[in-house]
Amino acid sequence: MFYAMNRFQITIGHEQAFEDVWKNRDSSLADMPGFVEFKLLRGQTVAEEGYTLFVSSSIWRDRDAFSAWTKSENFRAAHKNAGDNRAMYLGPPKFEGFSVVEGA
Template identity: 70%
Template structure:
């Protein structure tokens, strides 16, 4: 299994707008071969630094399946308006990918 995550620092006060963007988009993930699940995670606000952390996490059967998603028309369509929301973020998202070593 492969976990693909993007970490976002969402500017304080932009949390609901950020969530709305994610809920409204049609990612078509479920149409992709070997896709397992997706979650948008919200952490506790960091008031001293002016942001709330979020993670978009998708789970795939293999890393190759995730890479195929990133090269697909579905991916391009899901991300076509991402640049419109730059004011919501404190910097770009940080990608992290993990392969499962052990799990239940």
């Protein structure tokens, strides 16, 4: 299994708009070979730095399946309007990828 995560620092006051973007997006993840699961996670608000942390988390059969997604037309279509919402982000997302070492 491969876990792909993007961390987003969302400007305080834009949390609901950010969630709405994700809830209303055209996602074709379920159509991709090797896709297992997706979750959008909301973390803590860091008031002194002006953001709320969010993580998009997807699980894939393996790193190759995730890589194929990032090179697909479905990926391009899903991210085509990403720049329209720059005001809600404090910088670009931070990608983190993990392979399972141990787990039930």
